Amino acid sequence: AAVAHAQGGLIALVHTQAAGDAGPVDSMIAKLKQLAEEKGLEHRAIYAQDPATYETIFRTLGDAGAAVVVSTFNEVAEPFKAVAPSYPDTKWIQLFGDPFEPAIPNVVTVSYDYYLGCYLSGIFAGRISKTGKIGFIGGISIPPLNADFNALKAGVLSVRPDATVTAAFAGSFQDPAKGQEIATQMFSDGIDYIQTDAAATDFGIIAAANEGPGRYVSALDPAQFKLGPKSLISIVGLDFGVSLYNEATKAVDGDWTGGSHVNTGLGTGVIEFMLSPLFQDEGDPDMVARSKEVWAEIEKAKAGILDGSIEVPFNTTL
Amino acid sequence: MSGQLGAIIRAVVFILLALAACGVIFEFAGYSAFQMFHSIVDGAFLRRNALEHALRWALPLFITATGVVISFRAGYFNIGAQGQFYVGAICAAFVAEWLRGYPGGVVIPLCFAAGMTGGALWALWPGLLRLRSGADEVITTLMGNFLAGLLLVYVTAGPLKDPSGSGQQASSRPLEAAYRISTSNGVSPTIIGIAILVGLAMWWLVNRTAFGVLSGLGGRNPTMVQWQGASTWKIGLASFLISGALAGLAGTIELMGPNGRLAGGFLPAHGFTAVLIALVAGLSITGAAIAAFFFGGLASAALYLPVMAGLPSAAIDIVNASIALFITARSRLVDTLTKAWRRPWKTS
Amino acid sequence: MRGNDDAILACRNVAVRYGDVTALDDVSIAFPRGMIHAVVGQNGAGKTTFARVVSGLVRPDQGAVEIGGKLIAGGNVNDARRAGVELVHQSFALPPSFTVAEAMQFGAAGGALYTRAALERRWQAHLDALDVKVSAGARIRTLTVEQQQAVEIARALVTDARLLILDEPTAVLSPEGAKKLFERVRRLKERGVTVLLILHKIREVLAIADTVSVLRGGRLIDGPLPASDIDADALASLIIGPSAKMLAGEDRAALTGAAAPRGAETETGPIAGPPVVSLRGVSTRPDADGPALQAVDFVVQPGEIVGIAGVEGNGQRTLVRAISSLADIAEGSLELAGRDVTNATLSQRRAAGLRVIPFERNVEGLSLTSPLWENWSAGQLLARPLLAAISPSALRRECKSALDAWDVRYAEVGQPAGSLSGGNAQKVILSREMDESGKLIIAAQPTRGLDIGATAFVWDALRKARDGGCGVIFVSSDLDEVFDLADRVVVMLSGRIVAEFRPPFDLTRVGAAMTGARA
Amino acid sequence: MEDVVIAILRSGTPLVYVTLAGVIAQRAGVWHLGLEGLMITGACATIVGIVLTGSVVFALLVAVLICIAGSVLFWFVVEKLKANQIIAGLGLTGLGLGGTSLAIQSIFGSQAAISAPFGLPRLGAAFGAYGVLSVLVLVMPVVVFLCWVLLCRTRFGLRLAASGEHPFAARSVGVDPSAMRLAALVIGGALCALAGAELAAGSLQIFSQNMTAGRGFMGFAAVIFGAGHPLWATLAALFFAVVGALGIRAQLVFGDRVPHDLLLGLPYIATIFGVWLSARLRGGAKSATGGFGELRDS
Numbered sequence A: 001a002a003v004a005h006a007q008g009g010l011i012a013l014v015h016t017q018a019a020g021d022a023g024p025v026d027s028m029i030a031k032l033k034q035l036a037e038e039k040g041l042e043h044r045a046i047y048a049q050d051p052a053t054y055e056t057i058f059r060t061l062g063d064a065g066a067a068v069v070v071s072t073f074n075e076v077a078e079p080f081k082a083v084a085p086s087y088p089d090t091k092w093i094q095l096f097g098d099p100f101e102p103a104i105p106n107v108v109t110v111s112y113d114y115y116l117g118c119y120l121s122g123i124f125a126g127r128i129s130k131t132g133k134i135g136f137i138g139g140i141s142i143p144p145l146n147a148d149f150n151a152l153k154a155g156v157l158s159v160r161p162d163a164t165v166t167a168a169f170a171g172s173f174q175d176p177a178k179g180q181e182i183a184t185q186m187f188s189d190g191i192d193y194i195q196t197d198a199a200a201t202d203f204g205i206i207a208a209a210n211e212g213p214g215r216y217v218s219a220l221d222p223a224q225f226k227l228g229p230k231s232l233i234s235i236v237g238l239d240f241g242v243s244l245y246n247e248a249t250k251a252v253d254g255d256w257t258g259g260s261h262v263n264t265g266l267g268t269g270v271i272e273f274m275l276s277p278l279f280q281d282e283g284d285p286d287m288v289a290r291s292k293e294v295w296a297e298i299e300k301a302k303a304g305i306l307d308g309s310i311e312v313p314f315n316t317t318l
Numbered sequence B: 001m002s003g004q005l006g007a008i009i010r011a012v013v014f015i016l017l018a019l020a021a022c023g024v025i026f027e028f029a030g031y032s033a034f035q036m037f038h039s040i041v042d043g044a045f046l047r048r049n050a051l052e053h054a055l056r057w058a059l060p061l062f063i064t065a066t067g068v069v070i071s072f073r074a075g076y077f078n079i080g081a082q083g084q085f086y087v088g089a090i091c092a093a094f095v096a097e098w099l100r101g102y103p104g105g106v107v108i109p110l111c112f113a114a115g116m117t118g119g120a121l122w123a124l125w126p127g128l129l130r131l132r133s134g135a136d137e138v139i140t141t142l143m144g145n146f147l148a149g150l151l152l153v154y155v156t157a158g159p160l161k162d163p164s165g166s167g168q169q170a171s172s173r174p175l176e177a178a179y180r181i182s183t184s185n186g187v188s189p190t191i192i193g194i195a196i197l198v199g200l201a202m203w204w205l206v207n208r209t210a211f212g213v214l215s216g217l218g219g220r221n222p223t224m225v226q227w228q229g230a231s232t233w234k235i236g237l238a239s240f241l242i243s244g245a246l247a248g249l250a251g252t253i254e255l256m257g258p259n260g261r262l263a264g265g266f267l268p269a270h271g272f273t274a275v276l277i278a279l280v281a282g283l284s285i286t287g288a289a290i291a292a293f294f295f296g297g298l299a300s301a302a303l304y305l306p307v308m309a310g311l312p313s314a315a316i317d318i319v320n321a322s323i324a325l326f327i328t329a330r331s332r333l334v335d336t337l338t339k340a341w342r343r344p345w346k347t348s
Numbered sequence C: 001m002r003g004n005d006d007a008i009l010a011c012r013n014v015a016v017r018y019g020d021v022t023a024l025d026d027v028s029i030a031f032p033r034g035m036i037h038a039v040v041g042q043n044g045a046g047k048t049t050f051a052r053v054v055s056g057l058v059r060p061d062q063g064a065v066e067i068g069g070k071l072i073a074g075g076n077v078n079d080a081r082r083a084g085v086e087l088v089h090q091s092f093a094l095p096p097s098f099t100v101a102e103a104m105q106f107g108a109a110g111g112a113l114y115t116r117a118a119l120e121r122r123w124q125a126h127l128d129a130l131d132v133k134v135s136a137g138a139r140i141r142t143l144t145v146e147q148q149q150a151v152e153i154a155r156a157l158v159t160d161a162r163l164l165i166l167d168e169p170t171a172v173l174s175p176e177g178a179k180k181l182f183e184r185v186r187r188l189k190e191r192g193v194t195v196l197l198i199l200h201k202i203r204e205v206l207a208i209a210d211t212v213s214v215l216r217g218g219r220l221i222d223g224p225l226p227a228s229d230i231d232a233d234a235l236a237s238l239i240i241g242p243s244a245k246m247l248a249g250e251d252r253a254a255l256t257g258a259a260a261p262r263g264a265e266t267e268t269g270p271i272a273g274p275p276v277v278s279l280r281g282v283s284t285r286p287d288a289d290g291p292a293l294q295a296v297d298f299v300v301q302p303g304e305i306v307g308i309a310g311v312e313g314n315g316q317r318t319l320v321r322a323i324s325s326l327a328d329i330a331e332g333s334l335e336l337a338g339r340d341v342t343n344a345t346l347s348q349r350r351a352a353g354l355r356v357i358p359f360e361r362n363v364e365g366l367s368l369t370s371p372l373w374e375n376w377s378a379g380q381l382l383a384r385p386l387l388a389a390i391s392p393s394a395l396r397r398e399c400k401s402a403l404d405a406w407d408v409r410y411a412e413v414g415q416p417a418g419s420l421s422g423g424n425a426q427k428v429i430l431s432r433e434m435d436e437s438g439k440l441i442i443a444a445q446p447t448r449g450l451d452i453g454a455t456a457f458v459w460d461a462l463r464k465a466r467d468g469g470c471g472v473i474f475v476s477s478d479l480d481e482v483f484d485l486a487d488r489v490v491v492m493l494s495g496r497i498v499a500e501f502r503p504p505f506d507l508t509r510v511g512a513a514m515t516g517a518r519a
Numbered sequence D: 001m002e003d004v005v006i007a008i009l010r011s012g013t014p015l016v017y018v019t020l021a022g023v024i025a026q027r028a029g030v031w032h033l034g035l036e037g038l039m040i041t042g043a044c045a046t047i048v049g050i051v052l053t054g055s056v057v058f059a060l061l062v063a064v065l066i067c068i069a070g071s072v073l074f075w076f077v078v079e080k081l082k083a084n085q086i087i088a089g090l091g092l093t094g095l096g097l098g099g100t101s102l103a104i105q106s107i108f109g110s111q112a113a114i115s116a117p118f119g120l121p122r123l124g125a126a127f128g129a130y131g132v133l134s135v136l137v138l139v140m141p142v143v144v145f146l147c148w149v150l151l152c153r154t155r156f157g158l159r160l161a162a163s164g165e166h167p168f169a170a171r172s173v174g175v176d177p178s179a180m181r182l183a184a185l186v187i188g189g190a191l192c193a194l195a196g197a198e199l200a201a202g203s204l205q206i207f208s209q210n211m212t213a214g215r216g217f218m219g220f221a222a223v224i225f226g227a228g229h230p231l232w233a234t235l236a237a238l239f240f241a242v243v244g245a246l247g248i249r250a251q252l253v254f255g256d257r258v259p260h261d262l263l264l265g266l267p268y269i270a271t272i273f274g275v276w277l278s279a280r281l282r283g284g285a286k287s288a289t290g291g292f293g294e295l296r297d298s
Ligand SMILES: Nc1ncnc2c1ncn2[C@@H]1O[C@H](COP(=O)(O)OP(=O)(O)OP(=O)(O)O)[C@@H](O)[C@H]1O
Pocket: B001, B003, B004, B007, B072, B073, B074, B075, B203, B206, B207, B215, B216, B217, B218, B219, B220, B282, B283, B284, B285, B286, B287, D294, D295
């Protein structure tokens, strides 16, 4: 009933990972709020932690007459396919998903090649690591994270065949203490560069890096820069928020092409491997210099990926 | 039964108390308690297809809860329904995957058999540890839940992973349509039939067999049935196995019915809600049917709350938790008020 | 009644009600200091309740209690303890995992922080001073009943107790142990402690008490009367009241412990034929539940009641458990009605004719929160396969007729067993355990806590079973009762059968056998 | 070696605090499954307190008070309303997990993790490599010792134990078992607050939802494993910390051959093993038939 009163209708984000990651989910929620305020819409951010409930939530949103429903990851594909046709007046956006076969006219899917960013991070790691030992810490060993790890490893090995790349998982995206424990063990094993992929668990990884010199972390969101001015050297950024804002604006404003698939990522600014500006100012000058040195190589690899001369394998099993 | 009516009234009183407490919390947190109650009632009972929405959650909850009733009556605090539910679903998913292509008439029964066996096996080891060594089943089954959760992650990202598309899903391939026992709305004659069958069978087991009476006696006083010559071992193990099998059955139904695929981390609170239902029902099967329906309504309302009232999902966790906190409470005042419905003798 | 000023304890119009039961009814009494007072009465007369009111554990619904002329707040243990009242419970209140020293310490004042050695030193001195031969470091659960009682008394004396109440302290003791206890009580009296003894047996009252008071049905019948002014017969009449007439002389004596019954020879005697039970060289594996049996040879003929006497905790329980297959037999063989059942389960033994009335009515005998009919039908349900269909309505009917035949007072068969009085609950067990096909009935403490009527009822039932050709094993710590009922008495000590007696029984000799003194 | 000790101390300390809370409750006769909820409340209150007031002492005080309030609520429900301890405890846990999420949502307007500008004081350079640990790590052995003294060497401890083991015995010397349970839960509440504070502010300075991640339940398992004795239970908690550290090590060493999820399950498997072992040591199947009457209500 409350929803019906909103002037411009309802825009909803159904996120399938918990908020509070200082990363994708938080940035999507922030952008959703911003968009809703700009356009005078009612907004809802709903955390659907349980795959069995996705469909019910989508139906409820459809019944409530939502104008736009945004959700994330491939696991909502089946529920979208089941629900979207029954609510033709609602526009459905799936971020980080595969194209639908066949397409549904009121659904837009967006995919990102995040793993390519991890590949670049791998090259960077291979070049700047002193020990030749690289680590990767994920939340849970699920296919997209496995793919990120494999790409990272491929990147490292492409420039430093004798390096080792070790993966570990915290078992939760919300356990910073465990992240800290894992990272501490990795660092004391001689690993000096860790790529994180674990949402709120990242906080612990960065905290562990802050405890000693010569420990570097690459995380995933600009919001994390300030947590490790001397240790957070780079990020593999994926600006979900911007992507959400772009796609949802199209849907609200009407220049929307339903039934389409957008593949975006490296080269479009949505996915970017970037150095932390804070680290450039405050980090170990040697390392800053070194990272500038290897940057050309990163740019080259990026160009190679974009023009197809470098092929990065996509492999979702460990 | 008049005794049970008293118990139900007590449960209702404390659920209302719990909801009132939640209302206060929400007001403090800056949300409208009135809106919350309004949305709960609306979502559970008044909106379009409310009955169907409630049944979708109530049916598997009921089946799991009857299993909990069986083990609690026998005196074993098996709170591992969640893990047994997962393992059941996993086993059924394996069978469905291996036998892909065979006719539904063959595969579906085999899936059910596998699901129930899986659930039973996941209850077997805590049962053995309890009965042979006295290892507390509260902890072992709780740990079993965590382990089953990891197992689910493992199989959905590993052996059973759906390779289609970019292969980024943590879930199994969708089941073949022929193996589905309901559409994604989760209510079908088959599922309702299974639930009724389970209800009748368990009602019969509890109320019309030697096992029912003896396990009830043993649950309240194991020493006494031992002095009567019962093998607490046999009854205990059977209770663990039955409750595990039923949780596994519910997992299978979720898989082959509404979900249609095995997904990582589905229904994480299912087992816990089933425990609440069994307790609210006063460990009776008919009571469990009623309570399951109530909690089914609550579950469907819970999904409605964030949409309609804009409450964060934590709010629903709080509602469930407060109900758990108060549900087993007893109070003189309430007892006095419900005295009219209870029997004359005192049971102290 | 005397004036209150020289009274250590004075009660005025004290009443306690538990629901519909009036445990104490308008009791007014005063006890002079420096004496040994006995309070006697039948089971359920309200003796324990009286003791609890005085010690502050139970708040009286009405009336007041004065200790040494000072009014104490009802239902406040600390107030009563400050006034110098200490109570030794009928069933001991000592946490089993505590050491003796800890059990003393937790009720004591002073020394809030301690070391283990200091604690043990402190309390060992206390124990030694009271001549209690127990190590302060021993765990309560490893102590014998007599030791536990001595510890309880020592615990009660950790403060400067001026009024010590002992609730049925002799119930668990051998005659020898009772004698020692009385000596201890006399010494306490010399030290200026007033002692209130709650007792069951007239013989004991006359042996120790300076005054005696009688409770019946919650009312004070008379007292405190100087013990020298009253004889056993008069006291028995006061205790039993009008129902005394319906009891045979020996039974009456057994109930009140007025004189030790010597057990008349029965005319019938045991029936010839194979024994209903025979144990040959039976030893059990040690477990936490009492001493193991050691090479026990024991036979019961059909048509006889064999009494098992002994201080509690000397293997009577293990014997019953071994025959019921609840204790592991390590050596020897066991036959029931001519069949070897050494390795048989309890349900097989039950099928062979074994019936058991267990020690703890409310724990081993009944599930208090379950309905009567379930309790009643447990035995027969166990004889069927687990998944056998049953008809609750038929079972309820059968149960109803059985309970009616046994004269059980109840409202309906669906009511929980815990809502019955002790006597009626015991009758439910009897109705379950005593059927035509039983060949051996083990009756373990079957009359504990029952009132006169119920006790007599149980005795009659056991006699009837004996006359019908059953063998009966009758375990009781009350020698009077054993002598009255049994055709033969064996005495157990430390897991062995050390003596066997035939009527006429001699209290002194049996008592000596119980403590191991050679008779 | 040093690293290993630091890792174990760091992950073990919150576990030890929460375990001690469980031990005290267990001794008084309460099966405390609400530990997890109190611990997360302590974690949240500490970080939010630091952020809002800028004072660690004040934040700790607030955390302790809130956890004590939660304990009193639990006591009221269990003792006065006679609710089932296990279910009510799980309810308390749910309330803590949900309540903290809701709290940060309504205070900060988002569920984002809250990071504090500083955390608990660290030991500092004087302790060498151990300087990264917080003062609560150093205090931990003291607290363990105090708990041991309190429970095993004072009359209060005896009374507490008697209230759990034999309430009637307690009552008959004038001890009110219900009041003792209140005392036990209040002390336990304070310890849970410290556990949460150490977890969130000991070396992290962050609060994120669900960050206790089952540590409260591990603490409860340590209570059972340690047979309710403060020292044994502390060892059990440290044992779990060791297993956790070994689990990570195993991931780093065998991660490419053995599924990570299996290795992540090691602490749970260790817990099961511990519970089994302690049951064995305490007389095996005997207690299996001990029975707990109607739904284990004590
Ligand atoms: N082992 C047990 N522990 C606790 N409560 C039990 C146990 N067994 C039975 N109950 C009690 O049983 C009652 C309901 O069970 P029961 O089967 O007797 O009722 P019923 O009406 O016959 O069952 P139904 O409604 O399923 O037909 C409840 O009051 C519950 O408290």
